[in-house]
Amino acid sequence: MTQPQPKAASVIKVTDRNGNKHELEAVEGWRVMEILRDYRMGIEGICGGSLDCASCHVIIDPKWADRLHPPREDEIDAMDELPLVEPTSRLSCQILWSDDLDGLELTIPQEV
Numbered sequence: 001m002t003q004p005q006p007k008a009a010s011v012i013k014v015t016d017r018n019g020n021k022h023e024l025e026a027v028e029g030w031r032v033m034e035i036l037r038d039y040r041m042g043i044e045g046i047c048g049g050s051l052d053c054a055s056c057h058v059i060i061d062p063k064w065a066d067r068l069h070p071p072r073e074d075e076i077d078a079m080d081e082l083p084l085v086e087p088t089s090r091l092s093c094q095i096l097w098s099d100d101l102d103g104l105e106l107t108i109p110q111e112v
């Protein structure tokens with residue numbers, strides 16, 4: 001009889017504001033903002049995910065953008081406050097991690 005193998009952790013691939021690359025272990029059910037904040041990637045998540053701060057702004061690698069659910073209108077409205085928005089910009093508090101996102105690549109943009 002074979003032993004059950006421990007499930008491999010899923011990872012987020014992050015480029016930080018200094019251009020350094022990281023692979024962060026991600027936990028299903030957590031918001032991407034929470035994962036980035038807890039790994040001290042410079043994401044504060046000031047409003048706790050209520051779309052009031054946009055401090056959790058990330059840029060999703062274009063090859064992943066279509067694999068995420070599209071942003072809701074209130075997320076798009078919250079990004080209006082940002083000085084620089086890319087076509088694949090998202091607020092990471094609105095992305096709930098699931099293991100099918102394993103390998104997701106994103107960049108934390110420079111603060112302006």
Ligand code: FES
Nearest residue numbers: 045047049054093
């Ligand atoms: Fe405030 Fe995402 S944490 S908008």
